Amino acid sequence: MTAHALHYGLDCIRRRAPLAVLIFAANLFLALIVSVSLFAALNAAVSGSGFSEELAQGFDLTLWADILEAHPEITTTIAWQLLYIVPLYLIWNTLLLTGLGHALARGGHGSFWQGVARHGFRAALLGLMYGAIAVLLVIGIGILVALAATVGPGEAGVYYAVTVLLPLLLVLALALVDMMQDFARLDLILGGKTVTRAWLGGFAWPFRSGTANGVYILWMLGSGLIILLAAALDLGMGGVFMAFLLQQVMMFARAAATVGWIGSEVAVWESEHMADAELIA
Amino acid sequence: MRWFFNALPYNHRVPEGSPTMLFRPSAPLINSSVLALAAALVVALAPALVATLTVAAQDAPGSAPRATIGTEPLSDRRVHYDLTAALDAETKTIDGTARIVWRNPDRVPVDELQFHLYLNAFEGPESTFMRESGGAHRGFQASSADPWGGIEITAMSLFRGDGAASDLLAALEFIRPDDGNPDDHTAIRVLLPEPVTPGDSAVVDLRFTSRLPEIVARTGWLPGPSGRPFFMVAQWFPKLGVYEIPGQRYVPEGAERGAWSTHQFHANSEFYADFGTYDVALTVPADYVVGATGVLVSGNADAAESASEPADAALPTPTKTLRYQAEDVHDFAWTASPDFLVHERTWRHVAIRLLLMPTHASQAERHLEATRISLEGLDERLGTYPYTTLTVVDGLGGANGMEYPTLITAGTFYGLPSWFRPLELVIVHEFGHQYFQGMLASNEAEEAWLDEGMNSYIETKVMDAAWPGGSVLDVAGIRISGRDFHRVSYTKNNPSRGALQTKSWEYAFGDFGKASYSKPATVMHSLEGYLGEERMEQFLKTYVAEWRFRHPTTRDLQDVAERVAGENLDWFFDQYVYGTAVLDYRIDRFSSRREADSVYVATVRVHRMHDGTFPVPVRVRFADGSTRERVWRGETAWANLTFRGPTPAVEAFIDPDDTAPLDINRLNNRRVSASERSNLFARRAQLRLTAFLQRLMYLIP
Structure with missing residues (x-):
């Protein structure tokens, strides 16, 4: 069952490659909005100073301090841009996943934009509701980790609570909420449920379907590996253009993984509902 | 030998049980007749003298270890402290006695002594230290219900050597030379019944009780990992101020008399005292591991292995007594905890003793390696470390990051990554203080x-x-x-x-x-x-x-x-140093004009942005790679400097070798021509930020 779902997801990447291009392009565009202003500010600050090559080769605390002191707008500009980019991205991400769910169902030939138009708003509401759950979970995890830090053996307890327990719990909790939301969204789009029923139904998926868990975990690990490789490339090669190009290849792979991921979840959803229908029948 | 010293014309006979102090022959203002007699007797009785000296380090097997590598005194030993301290770990108090010998270095009689009672800075919220610090120091604040401490002198007398003693307690008076704060009790003066004549010594006996505060600033106690208290015991005894003679520090050469320098304890100040010798007996719980200034001459500084250690009948718990001696130092500090792990190593003549908290056991090698780097680095740059011991303490809280003679406190945290080096930095820094302050004993309050x-x-x-x-x-x-x-x-x-x-x-x-x-x-x-x-x-x-x-x-x-x-x-x-000048040079602009075939004149407008001046090279690079340089001292607010070269100038650079880090803005020190402008840095920064944001966005589900 898991293998079938994964195969379906990979097939979706092949058949609907333009969707991966769309995801990659949007992701790159949003990042460029912020980074272009950084380029403009740094170029104005440094290009005529003669220090450009030195700063490109390595970090210099003194020069960076001078740059930020002389051009404080660098940090404020980026901060303001992030302030509107982040909600913009969250909205886009919700619409994107909604469109993908619609496009990849029932053989995977549906319209992406029709899905966005028909279900986008309700999916956004659903996202807000799961967002509230995520916030509550994060608060709860914070309290739990703080307690663990005090109960644990002194300094070592604090260290492991903060560096091991906290990230582990955060990843698990956010992955769980994300998985619930993914399948709740499919209930909304493909099952015709109301927002509230879909929201409530989403909680059951991790316990209802081992295949759903398996598919989610496998795509999460694969996607995470791509991100880690890209980060390692950045750390190893720095800002040279070749490193950027190679990372874009990986970012495209990550965009394709999104298509495959949602495709596999659609396959799981459809299988579960076909099984239910057979039972009823 | 005591008959010899007691025959000399001292005001106060060197009493039975007092150590004989070693005077450097070149010590100023010493009584000339004493010097002549002493010199003659040294020649005649050298072997016997050596045998009776109680403060000289010995080399003979089985005898006390040497405190320094010198065979002669390294300092003008104006003071000697014979101290005893009995630590009560339950009440966090020390019952102490002191016999303090002070030699008058002046040409005139001195009729008073001044002492620091540093620990009284922690007796309450109204002390000068607490008012100035707001109760916090380096981010540490007290949290217990009774964090206070203090030192109380319960008996004080001038030992006269003839069986009599003059009570000094009634003559004790608190002084506030810096701010007049009536609630500050960190400095005292004691008027003597008769002045100490030049070259002679006053011997003062004291009994005192030190109540150790919860550690906020360097000294006191904190609960250790085992639940039993960790102690960092510093500034715990009445310590003489420094009597500065005419010509010493800022006392005018022609002044009639010297003066005491005994500042109150301020939030931003540290300590100042004279060099001398210490002989200290510490009584602590038997299972406590101890580290201290100087060399251990008797007792076991490690935790007792069994309960069969001899118990002091006056104290309810098994205790042990350790004796330390230190020479040519101006302070004595010690630490005790049952939780310390002990690591010992030797570097050349130095016995290194590392006392580590169990949580940081995995960082022992980092501590020892940083200590070795410190010893080697300072030896190479400043000269030989003259002491034979160095104790490195991994303490708790505000006790960390401090220096005492032959003892330093470091501080780290569990899981400290190897690429982040606050541990190494604090060890190198605190060891450096063995030179700057330990040996070069400047007045930390004033300078x-x-x-x-x-x-x-x-x-x-x-x-x-x-x-x-x-x-x-x-x-x-x-x-x-x-x-x-x-x-x-x-x-x-x-x-x-x-x-x-x-x-x-x-x-x-x-x-x-x-x-x-x-x-x-x-x-x-x-x-x-x-x-x-x-x-x-x-x-x-x-x-x-x-x-x-x-x-x-x-x-x-x-x-x-x-x-x-x-x-x-x-x-x-x-x-x-004395002023607050700010150095900031800037290249305003530069240009080139052709003067003749293959001769271009570059004009560089340099600008002194603030009031600071410093001679720096100004370098011009020409298109063919050649450079010209000249020095500008910044004596005028701006100047047009001209340089001749074979091609147009492409770069002007003030202080290209970065010899003047005082310049508060290095970015404006350099300019290039339009042909040399480069967006390489901006482009790379943009590419990295773009990729970073992309990765971040893909992490959001």
């Missing part, structure tokens, strides 16, 4: 920069040599050196405020740290840039050699620098 700032400079030299490029931080391409760290800490933190030569309690809020640590370090790096590495090294070694075991001032340091430099350095010291 904090002479120890903190000079030490911060030497710390960066050692750290940056051991870990080139990123001695403080080295991760993911971000590399921060010690030199740059201090530079930015000064240049981006109100550089026009806080002269180095400022009394510590007179600094405006927030200026002390910068003006005592980072700015002096940057000042010294700039002096090094001016003198060159070789002359700077010579200056430092000369300063240490001439002023070790004395009390140097800023004026003395400048004097050494000028002699080594061979020139007057008032222009430097007046601006950057």
